[in-house]
Amino acid sequence: MTGGSKTKTIDNDGAAAVLVDSVEHAAATPEHPQPYRELGLKDDEYARIREILGRRPTDAELAMYSVMWSEHCSYKSSKVHLRYFGETTTDEMKAKMLAGIGENAGVVDIGDGWAVTFKVESHNHPSYVEPYQGAATGVGGIVRDILAMGARPVAVMDPLRFGPADAPDTRRVLPGVVAGIGGYGNCLGLPNIGGEVVFDASYAGNPLVNALCVGSMRVEDLHLAHASGTGNKVILFGARTGLDGIGGVSVLASDTFSGDESGTGRKKLPSVQVGDPFTEKVLIECCLELFRSGLVVGIQDLGGAGLSCATSELASAGDGGMRVELDRVPLRAEGMTPAEILSSESQERMCAVVRPEDVDAFLRVCAKWDVTATVIGEVTDTGRLEITWHGETVVDVPPRTVAHEGPVYERPVERPASQDALVADTPDRLARPSAPAELRETLLRMIASPNLCSRRWVTDQYDRYVRGNTVLAQPADSGMVRIDEETGRGVAVSTDCNGRYVRLDPYTGTQLALAEAYRNVAVTGATPLAVTNCLNFGSPEDPGVMWQFEQAVRGLADGCRELGIPVTGGNVSFYNQTGDTAILPTPVVGVLGVIDDVRRRIPTGFGAEAGETLLLLGE
């Protein structure tokens, strides 16, 4: 530490000495310079943290705020627009919605006492850096989201976008992404029931890897992430916490900021995480047994922002506060600092709130599945999130200020001047095939084109049969899984988006995506019920991109109101661009429908029997 301030050295179980910046120490050293800009916080954001705390944050607090106030976790640029979803959802649309925006994933009632939860999430950037692991951990993350609702994950889908099929980098990215999605999903035993593969030059340096998961549960088993009941225990279970996936926070321990020779001085930690699907599979079965045994009061998965996110969200959704002893967290690496432990995005971890009298039973279930589980803290009535490290308090914050009261931006929105020219440039000027030979040539070119050719190279790498409930998968318009084996009740899901339409007219283009997914569900015989989305856009700091985003959200919300089905959740991914060039705006829309008996599904294709009549509906 610079500035001549004194820091305390604490021996971490005989491991390397770690410098600890306690709350007490922070209060005593207000002038101590902190690398908040390197962590992505703006001057005014840092000032607000100081104002909230009435002092400078500790290293650990700074790590928490910086990750939780990032665009990815705080939705600071999109929040003002996403409100429109809530404003346009009528009571009638909400009738079947058991959980909506704001929860880990939306939940809808599909009848007969069954509830279904589903959500899409992006893992775009990590999949560009390390395609296999990036895509694999994308699947792992969305599956834990679904699990945290109390549901058994029952199917996955993967809407993908890549650069041109013949670009050298696509040869690196695509096979890795597909192998990663398959490697993780197959090993979890989740049938892959659909997805998309789209090629466009705009995705060359920025592929989109979106992953969707569907889960099912009995209505009464719905678990929401909250920590309530003073005295209840907080249990961290699953994989150990390591140094991978820490990303930016390593600057807190970097040479520059721990000038002290004894500092751990980590140079550059890999921001990539490695997935362990076997551990996740066991974690799923363990969680489901814990739910069945009634041992869970609240539960939260650890995804982006790791423990920072799990503890602050659990605490702020509860009725009190939370105290955590961070030194109890089982670690995989030596000498980790509190900031690193709080920010680690090590995969395959969950955090549960458990009644004290149930702790033993909880730990027994974990032991049966060989899952490491540790009581790391308890629910308090202080209204504060307090985190200690070997007895020193390193975090003492109002949890809502971390989890929910982050900055909100009203970014400038402006329709790009170039939009008119783009729209005016219609396909009318393109030559049209007229002679039969030309038609033939055009048709052949089309069916051989990467965007229209068979997807078998991809889908053959995904297990679509596991669990024996898959009724429709490739090449059907929607995936369909049976939820109830007795009655045949099931759900159908489709995801769609044509980014070129959205680029031309973000409002109508997004409605077209919704309409396509809705139709794809409807043609299987299912009744559409709910919508999720993954809004992949360029930089929110570009007013033209923000215009696309605003229009897309409005288009989707208005379309949903028209169709009478609610948006139950979603995900925003900004900064998808190469240099200054944004990707095609890609609001992937997922629609879920219910069918009361999957035996009455309507398979894709016609011509099964002679004499069928072909009808064209619509204009």
Place this chain on the structure above:
Amino acid sequence: MARVVVDVMPKQEILDPQGQAVANALPRLGFDGVTSVRQGKHFELEVDDSVDDATLAKIAETFLANPVIEDWVVRRVDA
């Protein structure tokens, strides 16, 4: 002609689920005393004498290993 060995290992700070699975299984099989296991890849290459060390390093770095998550070592061995 030369024989070259390239060992590619997950970086220390990176999770190694394979090594962990082996380490956890050994005591169950009655083998005690193994305190840690890491698992990586082992390549054996036959190369022309024209291939120099710099090229071998490049092959390891850009192709056999993914330096984001893996370390590598190249070793020439007697054929």
Place this chain on the structure above:
Amino acid sequence: MARVVVDVMPKQEILDPQGQAVANALPRLGFDGVTSVRQGKHFELEVDDSVDDATLAKIAETFLANPVIEDWVVRRVDA
């Protein structure tokens, strides 16, 4: 405490498509002169001094390798 390395390779007569895929890709990436590649596994173990060579051989033979398809070599290295 000792460091032990175990290398496990597919037997010569067994087809090694992974090694072959690497060998085929190298010329495409502009690396010439690599005439053959075989790919196997590399394990690094930390073992107590109580673990003798016979035990290590048994670990390799019965567990780390499947002798139906693989050969193995155990090597102690300086820590």
Place this chain on the structure above:
Amino acid sequence: MTRIGVITFPGTLDDVDAARAVRHAGRDGAAEAVPLWHADADLRGVDAVIVPGGFSYGDYLRAGAIARFAPVMGEVVRAARQGMPVLGICNGFQILCESGLLPGALLRNAGLHFVCRDQWLRVENNETAWTSRYERGAEILVPLKNMEGRYVADAATLDELEGEGRVVFRYVVDEPEPGQAPKRHLGADSPNGALRHIAGITDPTGRIVGLMPHPEHAIDALTGPSDDGLGMFLSVLDALVAA
């Protein structure tokens, strides 16, 4: 009632499907699927055992390498040696090979990718405990889905298997004449490079069978490509009732 055990290891996936297949085969209450847990050295008095598919222990070292040492497998090996019918499907086949109940080994698919597809198989031997309901030479359509499905053994072992009629299933692979289209549409090329296109084998008694494809995923045309796989589960019920 016939009791058929279905083992669950950590990482097993197709245990629910195998149990469902047993229930389908024993519709009239003739059979019950009994869950067996990897950590219990106890077969709970079952009459036959299915080692189902999945990724036991993540298949991290080698498919089946860790599972073969589970306490329950000791009992399976003991019972199998005394004549109990045992079926290994996919990961179960790999485990039976690793534990020495069946010869050979399963390596990564020659194409290096996970392969999931509907695959035609030819029934080469209908005298095992698990295949008596089929006609010899019949072709059945079942899903194949695995990463390590390439069956290998040394030439002597292969010759022995062939000579004793112990190849139970072979992938139906069309190697078309030049200029001619393959006869069948689905899975007509070799799915994984298995030697002599071997998809499944049996021990000398015909009671232990292992195969890579998934008959338990082909018991109902609603959720599989056919119901051709049901025959295997009906066969074993016949064998047990006759015994």
